[in-house]
Amino acid sequence: MSRRSSPVIPGFGLTLGYTLVYLSLLVFLPLAGMFIYAAQLSWSEFYAIVSAPRVVAALKLSFGTAFIAALLNGVIGTLFAWVLVRYRFPGRKVIDAMIDLPFALPTAVAGIALTALYAPNGFVGRFAADLGITIAYTPFGITLALTFVTLPFVVRTIQPVLADIPRELEEAATCLGARPLQVFWNILLPALLPAWLTGFALAFARGVGEYGSVIFIAGNMPGKTEILPLLIMVKLDQYDYVGATAIGVMMLVVSFVLLLLINLLQRYVAKG
């Protein structure tokens, strides 16, 4: 008599079926619709749309600023998670709750608030302007907005993992003669890296598609501060549905390839 180990939730067929239906309705169908719609175009037409200088400039800008923003959050977010997990101080719970606020705030509100603050006559932008730095209406401003809206991702993915690493591990390493930097590099970092990569990927993916918060601070100058989602809106405003879809499909493919690469990297890291 063989007994298979039974999972907590019964019914493999039921759970997988539910998952597939759910995913189909919410994710696959809309995406497939995009691809089918874009299939009206021949390859050369598609290529002509996505290789236009303005589209290429926007592509570099969108993916570049999202990458830098995700990287910034990778550093700052790790620091936040560290402070929140490893120290007990008054107001910790409040700060912990505040981390999620960028998700709750409507992105347009965030965009307008950041612009008001960082415009050349804004509360902070004024001082930057004195130093000869313009923040709002430059790629710098876009990165700032993206850093704001994607802040929670890295913090929230690292936090539980960091909390689970037993202190004894570090103590043991220290007892065996490791210097603090070695402990961090050889003990903590490998344990955190898979979660860090997840947070990074989420922040990056979210940043690439972000529209609401960026649009107010970007300046929207063609070829300079024009993000890809805006270019899609521009196409839609000319009732150019096919053109808009073509750019959407290109964004999807590029994002998918990048996320796949991050996933592969994660697997490699997890194996050690």
Next chain:
Amino acid sequence: MSILSRRFSLFAGVLFATSAITAQAQTLLNVSYDPTREFYSDFNRAFNQHWQAQGNEALQVQQSHGGSGKQARSVSEGLRADVVTLALAGDIDQLHTSGKWLAKDWQQRLPNASTPYTSTIVFLVRKGNPKQIQDWDDLVKPGISVITPNPKTSGGARWNFLAAWAYAKQTYGSEQQAQDFVQRLFANVPVLDSGARAATNTFTNNGMGDVLLAWENEAYLTLKEHGADSFEIIAPSISILAEPPVTVVDRNVDRKGTRAVAEAYLQYLYSDVGQRIAAEHFYRPRNVAIAKEFAEQFAPLKLVTIDDFFGGWQQAQAQFFNDGGVFDQIYQQQ
């Protein structure tokens, strides 16, 4: 996170419940463009009184506002608008071509090409006019910073662009010179917001730019909100007659049985009351007598029309704003 989502579902539940209750009264949905919010909320109140005085039940007029093109797209994708009151005829034309939402000859159904009020493009400058901006020529001078929304996404910005073009064409003669002129003008634009309100905000609250190209009504509204001691309005020598048209969406009113009230609603825009409310919100009324009452607030301008000067919206859209059009060329050459 779970508390948050539970709160949200509670909130959504309340929202559904209230909308179910309000759905009882007869409703009319007016899908309009950005700067008409204040005007239509006043007008709706007046129309409701008028409507009930004729022995009808109370009416609930719902308003929706946004960029004109986006609003037209929502309607063509199924937003059940009874009437559309948009920034330009081209967007309403689109409702005919994209799915026969309304008759082809919609613009002939009401007087004045279905445009009960008009507006124009003026300059808003900072108090005292420190850069001495008087006319279009001053906008292309080096060191002047001009704020306008993006003509690709904003109906108002298209009027701005065409007004500048009309000035240059009349002053300098050839199309090429007009194109050089708008190119120099847009070289002075540091930010292209996606809509008129966002551009106004950039100019007033964020302190960008020396001059804002704005709808006349939007410029007056800004003066009203910020006080006349921070900004002033400059009327250029020549501008464009902006004609934001209105019409009934045939397919929706026939399905909902609201044609009578929708038509009465639009007719009322032409009444003395409607015209006066429009003028109070700084739209230029079509009614000559009422326009006279408000003569003081509307500077006499030389106005060109889109039909006479540009051969209608379709042609202007194709020549200037579609992909590869004049606006794109300006930015490719930079």
